[in-house]
Amino acid sequence: MALLDVRDLSVVFKRKGTRPFTAVDGVSFSVEPGQTVGLVGESGSGKSVTSLAIMGLLPKRGAEIGGSVTFSDTELLTLSDKQLRDRRGRDLGMVFQDPLSSLNPVITIGLQITEVLERHRGMTRKEARVEAAELLDRVGLPDPQRRIDEYPHQLSGGMRQRVLIAIALACRPKLLIADEPTTALDVTIQAQILSLLSELVSETDTALIMITHDLGVVAGLCDDVNVMYGGRIVERAQRHDLFERSRHPYTHGLLQSIPRLNAPRGEPLTPIRGSVSDNIEWEQGCAFAPRCPNATDVCWSEPPELKADDGRMLRCHNPVAIGDAVTEGAL
Template sequence: MGMALLEVRDLSVVFRRRGEEPTIAVDNISFDVEPGQTVGLVGESGCGKSVTSLAIMGLLPSRGAEVSGSVTFEGKELLGLSQRQLDERRGRDLGMVFQDPLSSLNPVVPIGVQIAEVLERHRKLSRKDANAEAAELLNRVGIPDPNRRLDEYPHQLSGGMRQRALIAIALACRPRLLIADEPTTALDVTIQAQILSLLAELVSGTDTALIMITHDLGVVAGLCDEVNVMYGGRIVERAQRHALFAEPRHPYTHGLLASIPRLDAPRGEKLVPIRGSVVDNIAWSRGCAFAPRCPNQLEQCWTDPPELVEDRGGMLRCHNPVEVAPLAAEGAR
């Protein structure tokens, strides 16, 4: 495959606070993103997905957050760059779309100025050229009447249009890597589908790679080539999209899939939640963090931390993986 666009190696993020135990938010994760590829980072709240993306972008606060490991983009190390050097890359090579489109737009600046700002900054366009380009970008993300919208403020746009505008801003300089951090969480279901297909359309056919951060396996199913499932700051399973859905190996992935409501389930059947919550975790240094919530737990899981090993073409971190497909499991219950 040649050299990956983005190589994340042993990335760890530890939050230290005076008088408190340090919190390990991201624990030694490694993954690659090839040009044009869409990679999913999936997991529930607090598993370290967003912190991973902020660490890649260099947006974590310099005080309190300790980042170690290595993040190389096109062979160049990103960690340890100065803010000034990072500013040259962010927005131009690396773009990011945030979760809440309303709070991610500046409420007192018209949309057009916010798009033009990036173009003037990185592509050194004149104000006039930048405005024309901004209208073109709004048109490309499917906002009707773009010239009028340029003068409007974020509160005058609907949720879906705001997210489209954010995507337009993130893609303004044609970055080679786009990180989308839960881009559809704050939107209506109908709009979610539109935004996802827009993202898919914008990255397919270009060599822009996309890291999709989500807790929603539905999003993953529609968009990602490769999926990393995170739990407690570590990657617990990595698989190609189809393999993951057909044959989830880690009990956590299996639980996530089983907890999705199904239209074709018999009437009155109860949903299968994953027991407990993230607060039940034990430390990875002691054993498997998921063990307290795991239906497949063994004695070994509490004392012996599992390693991430190759498994059926993917990667897996589990002592006692699930052997049956989710549909079969549904039937057995």
């Protein structure tokens, strides 16, 4: 039994006077306890909206959510606001992209941790403070006894992200969603934060959904990878399969646009042509067709289905041929 089962999730933003915009379109995936699943895609591919929909954080007005999200036998999408609040932070945790703006600037980081402990674990202020210091210690914040009384602006970006991770894991959630947790950080700090995350989730057997546009992050962390484009999953595979033999031209393109250390000197990077368009249409054909090097007539006339193919799920009429893989030693 999967811990989290997302079935046919769709999110349509509707506003008076504008055309409804489909941000997420029939996304299905599941997460087993302790598993790390990646959601990969460019900006605008619907990965963040997917995570917000799972957490129930999308605005009630203007966003129409369909499908189902089952979390250990509970349907999350139909829970009342109050029931959802009881679960958020306790069963489901979330780490956001920007560690500075995600912390309240006017209260100490200690208070921001104890707040959650008091809320979900019924601790007194005193117990929570002791626990908070332990948590800070565990996420590798130096001198937690002192730092606990500091304000967010007194910490560096990496330390702030550690604090956010400590807060998200304070109640030992079964599932943690990390929405681009390293994007706002220096490269050296990125690696530290990622290894901290993977260490903590394996220690506590927490399942992790890693949302990122950075395939390097995926390569280091995820068991299963879902590649999203235009609100749909276009390829799902195990990490090794994906990196060794990417089949979808989009995934293929993403991998080819990563600089490689062992590439011949002067070899140009191959970017994906164009950019994500605002009104992606899956109705008439493949939404990636305008940017796809393999596109043929069928791609423009018939939307591809997500089908099992070669030990993975693939949504493509003209996948990259098996022998044609890029990535030996890419990452």
